[in-house]
Amino acid sequence: MSRFLFVTLPLAGHINPPAAVARVLAEHGHEVAWSGSEARLRPWLGPDAVVYSTGMRLFRGQPDTGFTAVKSLWEGFIVPFTRFTLPSVEKAVRDYQPDVVVTDQHALAGALVAQRHGLPWATFCTSTIELGEPFRGLPKVDAWIRGHLAGLSAEAGLPGAPDPRFSPYLVIAFTSAFFLGDRSFPDHYALVGPALSARPAAVNFPWDRLDPARRHVLVTVGTMADDVAMDFYDRAVQALRPLGDSVQAIVIAPAALPDTPEHILLLPRVPQLELMPHLDAVVCHAGLNTVSEALSCGVPLVVAPHTRDQPINGAEVVRIGAGIRLHFHRARPDQLRAAVLALLTDPEYRAAAGRVRDSFAAAGGAPAAAARLAQLAAA
Amino acid sequence: MTAEPAHGDPAQEQLLAEMIALLRKVTGEDPRWAAGITSSTRLETDLYLDSLEMAALCDLARETYGDRVDLAAFVSGLDVDQIIELTVGELAAQVAAARLPAARLGGTGADR
Numbered sequence: 001m002s003r004f005l006f007v008t009l010p011l012a013g014h015i016n017p018p019a020a021v022a023r024v025l026a027e028h029g030h031e032v033a034w035s036g037s038e039a040r041l042r043p044w045l046g047p048d049a050v051v052y053s054t055g056m057r058l059f060r061g062q063p064d065t066g067f068t069a070v071k072s073l074w075e076g077f078i079v080p081f082t083r084f085t086l087p088s089v090e091k092a093v094r095d096y097q098p099d100v101v102v103t104d105q106h107a108l109a110g111a112l113v114a115q116r117h118g119l120p121w122a123t124f125c126t127s128t129i130e131l132g133e134p135f136r137g138l139p140k141v142d143a144w145i146r147g148h149l150a151g152l153s154a155e156a157g158l159p160g161a162p163d164p165r166f167s168p169y170l171v172i173a174f175t176s177a178f179f180l181g182d183r184s185f186p187d188h189y190a191l192v193g194p195a196l197s198a199r200p201a202a203v204n205f206p207w208d209r210l211d212p213a214r215r216h217v218l219v220t221v222g223t224m225a226d227d228v229a230m231d232f233y234d235r236a237v238q239a240l241r242p243l244g245d246s247v248q249a250i251v252i253a254p255a256a257l258p259d260t261p262e263h264i265l266l267l268p269r270v271p272q273l274e275l276m277p278h279l280d281a282v283v284c285h286a287g288l289n290t291v292s293e294a295l296s297c298g299v300p301l302v303v304a305p306h307t308r309d310q311p312i313n314g315a316e317v318v319r320i321g322a323g324i325r326l327h328f329h330r331a332r333p334d335q336l337r338a339a340v341l342a343l344l345t346d347p348e349y350r351a352a353a354g355r356v357r358d359s360f361a362a363a364g365g366a367p368a369a370a371a372r373l374a375q376l377a378a379a
Numbered sequence: 380m381t382a383e384p385a386h387g388d389p390a391q392e393q394l395l396a397e398m399i400a401l402l403r404k405v406t407g408e409d410p411r412w413a414a415g416i417t418s419s420t421r422l423e424t425d426l427y428l429d430s431l432e433m434a435a436l437c438d439l440a441r442e443t444y445g446d447r448v449d450l451a452a453f454v455s456g457l458d459v460d461q462i463i464e465l466t467v468g469e470l471a472a473q474v475a476a477a478r479l480p481a482a483r484l485g486g487t488g489a490d491r
Binding site for chain 1: 406408423424427428429430431432451454455456457458459460462463
């Protein structure tokens with residue numbers, strides 16, 4: 001049996017897939033310890049998990065979009081977070097003596113420390129941002145990121161080390177090759193589909209308010225600055241306001257909106273995974289978790305990408321035919337309404353979403369990821 | 380950013396108006412939105428132009444002005460800060476530069 005150290009990012013959506021994989025590894029008798037923010041990890045992992053805490057470093061780039069977001073992600077988060085966590089990840093590796101280090105693609109300290117100790121390491125792609133190669137046509141942007149990576153490697157005592165975003169041993173991506181346009185990847189890439197697991201704390205939901213005679217639409221923009229989110233929710237509620245005869249909407253909004261009609265349930269939190277099978281459409285920001293959860297249940301989407309990998313995910317949803325793309329900031333209520341109605345009336349969207357669901361099921365999920373990690377540890 | 384067209388140059392004012400019309404086409408926005416756009420309006424930070432709309436704008440500019448106007452090639456040569464700060468006026472200057480005879484190209488943006 002083998003020992004794995006999982007190195008995580010304290011960002012929403014980056015803990016769920018590793019937690020699901022760790023559970024399968026434990027079921028097969030392997031041991032998993034964690035490096036990351038104890039405050040973030042503990043609710044997911046329970047009191048018995050071994051956590052080497054890195055402390056918390058907040059990421060303040062959430063409202064940014066486009067290249068402003070790319071810049072704040074790297075210079076405001078990934079680079080300083082790597083420097084900040086390098087000593088604690090080093091200590092975790094020395095204390096825990098793992099056989100394999102498993103690191104989030106942007107938790108670069110995991111990759112650097114593993115290389116420093118000559119340990120095999122695996123990359124978890126919990127977003128599609130690097131797989132989508134968004135800067136292929138922008139050589140100066142690509143060179144700027146590579147400059148940061150080279151600088152961090154040199155600081156870690158590894159001048160000229162390979163790209164810490166991609167393990168040469170094993171890269172596990174939590175989506176399917178079908179979702180990414182059936183592009184071919186090297187053999188050491190495993191596209192295992194989403195590794196879904198229920199959220200840690202039980203969230204109450206008024207299940208008795210769901211009217212089986214109406215169609216159900218979920219509206220969520222995930223973790224986002226409140227003012228940016230509320231502006232979108234306001235337009236979404238305006239869009240759904242006249243549809244009360246045939247539609248019930250669940251809107252995950254952090255604050256109340258005035259005059260919300262009976263058929264729109266405004267809730268701060270919902271059990272999203274449990275809700276998904278009851279839905280006919282999802283309106284979202286195209287974050288990978290929400291997109292994957294919806295498509296896993298064959299639910300079509302209105303995607304309004306906001307930042308980072310969301311434009312990539314949104315473009316794939318549209319290419320596959322599983323949804324309609326609108327502009328996050330500029331989508332008007334009438335456009336949002338027309339898009340929702342199209343998903344509810346044209347069965348082709350749901351059929352296309354079903355093809356993604358099938359590709360996810362065939363990709364193997366958390367058990368497939370755990371099997372590849374066990375192979376790497378045994379090699 | 381230095382590509383502000385000089386005020387009162389009717390040819391440059393005309394080109395700016397044409398560029399704003401192209402922006403309206405690729406975003407589907409209304410005249411009120413377009414009325415707020417000047418040459419110093421930034422495409423990403425002020426207009427939230429996304430990558431698909433940017434690509435559509437480059438295609439539309441080529442269709443409108445011919446193959447010599449290759450905004451995509453111009454953008455591909457920019458670094459991250461230049462992309463963040465890219466303005467409508469700079470794109471208009473690129474179009475102007477590509478349409479002018481080479482001899483009149485003097486610091487209109489092609490030198491960045």
